[in-house]
Amino acid sequence: TTSLGYIGVGAYDMKDGSVVKTYLAQGSPDDHNASSVTVTPDGKILAVFSSGHDTDKYIHIRLSSQKESITSFNNDLTLEASGRTTYAQVYRINGKYYIFFRNNSKKWCYFEGNSTSKWSEEKAFITSDVQYYMRLTETTNPYVMRVTMPGNPTSGDANIRMGFVDFSNGKVYNSDMSLLGDLGTAIPSSRFNVVIPSSGSYINRLFDIAVTDTSKTEIAYCTWKKGTTKAAYYVLRDSKTYEIVPSSHEFW
Numbered sequence: 001t002t003s004l005g006y007i008g009v010g011a012y013d014m015k016d017g018s019v020v021k022t023y024l025a026q027g028s029p030d031d032h033n034a035s036s037v038t039v040t041p042d043g044k045i046l047a048v049f050s051s052g053h054d055t056d057k058y059i060h061i062r063l064s065s066q067k068e069s070i071t072s073f074n075n076d077l078t079l080e081a082s083g084r085t086t087y088a089q090v091y092r093i094n095g096k097y098y099i100f101f102r103n104n105s106k107k108w109c110y111f112e113g114n115s116t117s118k119w120s121e122e123k124a125f126i127t128s129d130v131q132y133y134m135r136l137t138e139t140t141n142p143y144v145m146r147v148t149m150p151g152n153p154t155s156g157d158a159n160i161r162m163g164f165v166d167f168s169n170g171k172v173y174n175s176d177m178s179l180l181g182d183l184g185t186a187i188p189s190s191r192f193n194v195v196i197p198s199s200g201s202y203i204n205r206l207f208d209i210a211v212t213d214t215s216k217t218e219i220a221y222c223t224w225k226k227g228t229t230k231a232a233y234y235v236l237r238d239s240k241t242y243e244i245v246p247s248s249h250e251f252w
Helices: none
Strands: 006-012 019-026 036-039 045-050 058-063 077-080 085-093 096-103 107-113 123-127 135-138 144-150 160-166 171-174 179-182 193-196 202-209 218-225 231-237 240-245
Touching: 006 045, 019 045, 019 058, 036 085, 045 096, 058 085, 058 096, 085 135, 135 202, 144 202, 160 218, 193 218
Parallel strands: none
Antiparallel strands: 006 019, 036 045, 045 058, 045 085, 058 077, 085 096, 096 107, 107 123, 135 144, 144 160, 160 171, 160 193, 171 179, 202 218, 218 231, 231 240
């Protein structure tokens, strides 16, 4: 998104360094409105975004007119959710498209599509009593995505939880690969194991997640004390934590 609130996509040419930008919509200046993209089998760019940060209950879908190009897109296709939307994430897995998004701040839902133009009704994914973020990350198994969930720093639960979704069988698993249930059955976030706990007045913030096998974990995060601006930066690698930057540095 831009400082004027334009939501769009960009392309960078690795050979000559040129940049192309295409605006798809205009909302409020807020990075919560950033679009998520994936590539279709025929090479077209599928872009998905919400209208804003909990602005309304719609998810917007745009498909590029030409393959491997973002210069023009087809008309907007709008999906209606049951609540206010934000944080749209689109993936193509096991021959289907999935759009995950947060709904009314405290639950995560998704739309499922056999094509870029035909989508299911909204389905529930994760529910919570507090405001949680959720990020899906690829693993080395093409059918399995890692689910990483940090709590909002002001929610009272700053733990980082983790699990997996296997799109080949439609099952959701905990961080230890124990079964939690079926995809689409609204699994409570509290059932996912805490892999990075918060303690006392300290808060965790998720940064990045490495693509690894499901038996491995590499998560970059920081921890800081409430009321301060200095944070320590860490990497969780499997069961060990490594300090990258000590807490004498400013957050961000």
